[in-house]
Amino acid sequence: MIRFILKRLTSAIPTLFVIVTVAFFLMRLAPGGPFSLERPLPPQILANLMAHYKLDQPLWAQYLDYLKGLMTGDLGPSYVYRDFTVDELLLQGLPVSIQLGLSALVLATLIGCALGTIAALRQNRPADYSVMAVALIGITIPNFVMAPVLTLLFAIHLGWLPAGGWGEGALVNKILPVFALALPQIAVIARLTRGSMIEVMRSNHIRTARAYGLPAHVVVGRALRGALLPVISYLGPAAAALLTGSVVIESIFGVPGIGRHFVQGALNRDYTLVMGTVVTVAVFVVLFNLIVDVLYAWLDPKVRLE
Amino acid sequence: MSNATADAAIIPARDLEKGRSLWSDAMRRLRANKAAVAAIFTLALMALACVIGPMISPHPFDKVYQSYVKARPSLEPYPTAEQIQDDLERALRRARVTIDSFSVEGDTLAVTLSADEKIDPRMTRYIDRVDAFANARITGEENDGRILHIEADVARTLFLAGTDQNGRDLLTRILIGGRVSLAIGLLATFVALLIGVAWGAVAGYAGGRIDQLMMRFVDVLYSLPFIFFVIMLVVFFGRNFILMFIAVGAVEWLDMARIVRGQTLSIKRQEYVEAARALGVSQWHIIWRHIVPNALGPVVIYMTLLVPKVILLESFLSFLGLGVQEPMTSWGVLISEGARNIQDAPYLLIYPSIFLAITLLCLNFIGDGLRDALDPKDR
Numbered sequence: 001m002i003r004f005i006l007k008r009l010t011s012a013i014p015t016l017f018v019i020v021t022v023a024f025f026l027m028r029l030a031p032g033g034p035f036s037l038e039r040p041l042p043p044q045i046l047a048n049l050m051a052h053y054k055l056d057q058p059l060w061a062q063y064l065d066y067l068k069g070l071m072t073g074d075l076g077p078s079y080v081y082r083d084f085t086v087d088e089l090l091l092q093g094l095p096v097s098i099q100l101g102l103s104a105l106v107l108a109t110l111i112g113c114a115l116g117t118i119a120a121l122r123q124n125r126p127a128d129y130s131v132m133a134v135a136l137i138g139i140t141i142p143n144f145v146m147a148p149v150l151t152l153l154f155a156i157h158l159g160w161l162p163a164g165g166w167g168e169g170a171l172v173n174k175i176l177p178v179f180a181l182a183l184p185q186i187a188v189i190a191r192l193t194r195g196s197m198i199e200v201m202r203s204n205h206i207r208t209a210r211a212y213g214l215p216a217h218v219v220v221g222r223a224l225r226g227a228l229l230p231v232i233s234y235l236g237p238a239a240a241a242l243l244t245g246s247v248v249i250e251s252i253f254g255v256p257g258i259g260r261h262f263v264q265g266a267l268n269r270d271y272t273l274v275m276g277t278v279v280t281v282a283v284f285v286v287l288f289n290l291i292v293d294v295l296y297a298w299l300d301p302k303v304r305l306e
Numbered sequence: 307m308s309n310a311t312a313d314a315a316i317i318p319a320r321d322l323e324k325g326r327s328l329w330s331d332a333m334r335r336l337r338a339n340k341a342a343v344a345a346i347f348t349l350a351l352m353a354l355a356c357v358i359g360p361m362i363s364p365h366p367f368d369k370v371y372q373s374y375v376k377a378r379p380s381l382e383p384y385p386t387a388e389q390i391q392d393d394l395e396r397a398l399r400r401a402r403v404t405i406d407s408f409s410v411e412g413d414t415l416a417v418t419l420s421a422d423e424k425i426d427p428r429m430t431r432y433i434d435r436v437d438a439f440a441n442a443r444i445t446g447e448e449n450d451g452r453i454l455h456i457e458a459d460v461a462r463t464l465f466l467a468g469t470d471q472n473g474r475d476l477l478t479r480i481l482i483g484g485r486v487s488l489a490i491g492l493l494a495t496f497v498a499l500l501i502g503v504a505w506g507a508v509a510g511y512a513g514g515r516i517d518q519l520m521m522r523f524v525d526v527l528y529s530l531p532f533i534f535f536v537i538m539l540v541v542f543f544g545r546n547f548i549l550m551f552i553a554v555g556a557v558e559w560l561d562m563a564r565i566v567r568g569q570t571l572s573i574k575r576q577e578y579v580e581a582a583r584a585l586g587v588s589q590w591h592i593i594w595r596h597i598v599p600n601a602l603g604p605v606v607i608y609m610t611l612l613v614p615k616v617i618l619l620e621s622f623l624s625f626l627g628l629g630v631q632e633p634m635t636s637w638g639v640l641i642s643e644g645a646r647n648i649q650d651a652p653y654l655l656i657y658p659s660i661f662l663a664i665t666l667l668c669l670n671f672i673g674d675g676l677r678d679a680l681d682p683k684d685r
Contacts (some may be wrong), residue, residue, distance in 0.1 A: 018526045026538045140666040144616050144625045145659045148645035156649060249623060252645070263626050264535045 001294075008293065014305045019282045020070065020275070024063055034269045036077035044056055051077065066272075070279070076272035080265070086276035094280065097168060097257035100249070101242045103178045108238065113231060115186070116193025117224065123198055131190060138187025143245050144296040147180040147252045164254040167170055177253040181245050187237050188235035192234055225299060232296050239288040243281055332603075335679040342675025345668040349642025352665055356484035364463070365475035367482040368633035372462070372473055373437040376651045379468035379476070385438040390460065390527045392416065393436045400432060402668060406453070415439060415458045425453040433458050467657045469638075471647055482657050486636040487662070489616040490551045495609055498616075502562025508561070521567065524560050540628045546556050550629065554619055557662025558612060565608055569601035576600075603680045610673035614666040622636050622661065656672070 035041055035049055050056040054065060069076055075086035111137040154176060155163035161176050200223045201208060209219050242261070250259040258277055265274040336342055360367055371377075373393055376382055385393060390410060394417065398405060403425055406418040417433075419425060430442035433456065442458035467477035510521035526534075539553035573579065574597065582592050621638025623629040625645075630636045637658050644655030 015526050016358060023538070026535075030538065030541050064619075136667065136670065140614075140670065141659065142641075142661045142662070143642055144622065144645065145655065145662075148648045148655060152648050205659065248622065251626075263537060263628070266541050 004297075005290065006293065007065065008290050015286065016279070016282055020062075020067070020279060023068060023275060023278045025059075027266075028059060028062075030269070034271060038101050053077070057061065063216035066275070075276040075279070077175055078273045080268045080270040081272065085270045089261065089273060090276055091279055093256060093261065096255060097243075097246060097250070098179065099257060100174070100177060100255060101239070101255060102183040102187070102248060103174065104242050105176060105235070105239060107230070108189055109235070111187025112186045113193050113224075115227065117192040117197055117220065117227075119190065119194040120197035120201065121220070128135075128194075129191075132194070135187040135190045138183050139191075142246045143180050143184055146183055147176075147249060150176055150180055152251075164252075166255050177249050177255055180252075181242060181249045183239065184245070186280075188238070189231055189234065193227060196230045197223060199206060200227040201258070221222040228301055229296065232292060232299060235295075236285075236289045236292045240285050245305070308536045308577050310561060329375075332437035332676070332679040336675055339675040339678065341671045342679075345671035347666065349668040349672070352484065352661070352668070353488060353567040355637045356481050356488060359487070360478055363467075363475070363481070365478045367635070368474065368476045370473050371437045371469060371475075374463070374469045375473040375652075376471055376647070377465050377469040377473075378549075378651075379466060379653050379657070381464075381466070383462035383464045385460070385462075390438060391420040393438050394433070396434045397432045398429075403429070403454075410460060413460050413462065414643065415460050416445075417456045417458070418453065419456065420449075420453045421667050422452070425457075429453075430456060430458075437461065437463070468651070468653050469653070470643065470654060476640075476654065476657060480637070480640060483635040483640050483658065484661060484665075486630055486634065487617050487620060487638070488665070490554065490636070491613040494555035494558065494616040494620075495549035495612045497552055498562055498612060499605065499609060500559075501556065502559035503566050503598060503601070504564040506566025506568075507570050507597050507601065509565040511574055511589070511593050511597060513574075517567070524563050528560055536623065537626075537628060542624060550620070550623070551616075554616055554623075558619075562605065562608060562612070565604050566598075566601050570597050570605060573597050573600050586600065588592075606672060607677045607680060610669055610676055614669040615635075617662070617666065617669075635677070 029140060034053075035046055040046075041049070047056070054062060057065075066076065073087070075090070078084050078086050078089055081089060115131045121129040122128045151163050154161045162173055162177075166173055180229070203226070206223050209222055237265045246255075246257060247259040247262050249255070250257045251263075258280065261273055264270075265277060337496040365371075373389075374384055387408075387410070391408070394405065394415075395404060398419070403419040404423045406420050408417040409413065410416075423585065427444055430444065433439050433442040439458040440461045440463055441595075442456055445457050447453065448455075465475055465477070467475070467480065470476050470479065505520060505524070509517045512520075536553055536557055540550060569652055579592060579596050584598055588603060616635070620636060621641060624636050624638030625642040627642075629638055640658035641655060641662065644652075644658060647654045
């Protein structure tokens with residue numbers, strides 16, 4: 001098991017390396033720079049700034065420099081948020097984003113699996129149809145529509161929850177963003193669970209368990225073990241989708257996470273900040289895929305860890 | 307003679323054979339799926355409305371009606387009775403005249419104005435300037451021009467879906483935006499199709515080290531946070547409408563490549579491919595004539611599911627302000643504007659969302675229907 005994990009981790013290094021390289025050069029190919037403002041800076045000041053941030057050196061030297069910094073965990077200074085290093089900015093935002101993303105993931109998995117199981121056990125009955133209808137709505141209505149609607153309903157009309165802000169992580173501030181973020185994933189997971197659950201319930205070992213007259217919750221529990229496999233393998237893409245979705249959710253609800261650094265950084269050509277965000281997100285995606293693989297192997301004895 | 311009868315007997319048999327081909331069979335099964343058929347019709351109707359609607363709409367999509375900012379959706383034409391008075395008072399405030407009386411009969415507005423001095427007849431232009439009135443004319447004057455009788459036509463305009471925060475007709479904008487969203491959905495899918503099919507077919511057919519290298523590349527791109535990739539491409543290319551769907555398509559081809567490669571791996575071991583190779587057909591010809599057409603089934607299914615994904619992605623980019631630029635619009639832009647005005651004008655969010663949701667629903671139904679129709683297990 002440990003060897004498997006180590007092997008996967010080492011195979012992730014070239015992937016991360018390619019990601020860093022592609023992102024670095026793509027970013028630099030884009031026209032404009034962090035200091036091309038609407039009112040151009042005087043040439044000497046600009047030259048000094050460029051020299052200070054080592055932007056006047058050839059691109060490959062900057063690239064090597066960045067790699068060297070990356071090895072020691074130094075992501076460099078932010079060009080736009082002066083007085084902040086990228087490390088500081090990410091450390092501020094990351095706990096918030098992780099809280100938001102993980103809560104959404106847990107919520108989506110729990111509710112999605114529960115709804116999918118109910119739908120599968122009541123196949124082609126009203127409960128099934130209503131769950132699937134809700135899931136279809138969840139898939140077709142993008143979360144940037146859902147989020148303002150939820151705000152309108154719960155924050156403005158009913159006044160139960162705050163419309164935005166993070167409030168130092170108070171629970172009431174989390175409910176709306178987490179729910180808005182989780183909703184599309186709830187829909188996907190419910191559909192996945194239903195499909196695989198229906199298949200598993202027809203399989204031989206479940207029929208046998210039923211024939212033995214085992215109580216319903218035992219049968220369902222055994223079926224779930226098999227039926228959750230597709231859901232587990234979906235968790236990797238789901239985590240990536242949550243990271244993406246959080247860009248929008250964080251800006252709608254004014255949550256101070258790292259999602260907003262994506263867009264703002266790219267628009268401001270804040271090279272180091274964007275690179276830092278990309279590296280962080282890539283590390284998370286790779287880590288998450290690893291966790292998913294391990295979980296998968298643990299649940300499915302047919303998969304051998306090699 | 308006997309040959310002729312044999313031919314005659316063979317021809318109907320061939321027709322029968324044709325009737326059972328993969329695609330006609332799939333079509334038959336698709337036609338039996340009521341949800342899918344309804345979805346196809348709805349989608350066709352939607353596309354037709356988006357293409358023709360803006361042409362027959364009385365409002366150009368970028369025309370600003372200054373008097374009708376955020377007018378509510380209504381089946382009654384604007385202006386309403388109170389609005390006429392408001393508009394008139396606002397129009398004449400700068401002319402320094404008093405409105406003695408006004409009345410509306412049918413589509414004609416009659417006003418009597420008075421002032422301490424002679425009224426300049428050119429002030430009718432103040433009235434013309436309002437969107438609701440046109441063709442203001444002086445019908446009579448009294449007291450050396452200190453009292454004027456003016457008539458103007460009331461221009462009745464219909465805003466079925468209301469107007470946006472700049473006073474532009476929302477329905478026309480939704481239809482124009484639909485053109486953009488649907489076009490991006492189709493074209494980006496096409497780009498993804500081209501790259502994905504070519505990449506997957508070549509990788510699968512070549513096999514060995516080339517295959518490993520090509521698929522490793524796909525794996526790496528897969529773990530790249532793709533939204534960042536798109537943002538980069540959009541920033542890099544500038545906010546160009548045509549380049550945007552190339553950017554989106556260039557990101558969405560990864561799944562397609564995997565699907566096609568998987569298909570290719572099984573197809574290339576079929577006898578007909580070996581026969582073609584034995585006959586000396588060139589490799590590209592084999593890929594193009596034998597591999598690609600036979601791998602199309604899953605590709606078609608994936609395509610119908612990719613179109614809504616791309617439309618959503620475009621909306622997502624537009625929502626972040628990286629998409630289509632004013633005065634052009636797309637559903638994503640309209641939705642993001644609606645989200646900003648949700649407190650005082652929720653219909654600005656609701657109407658474009660309905661159009662988007664219906665389109666996505668239809669595409670999902672069609673995709674599910676195609677999957678059922680092409681599924682070899684069910685046949």
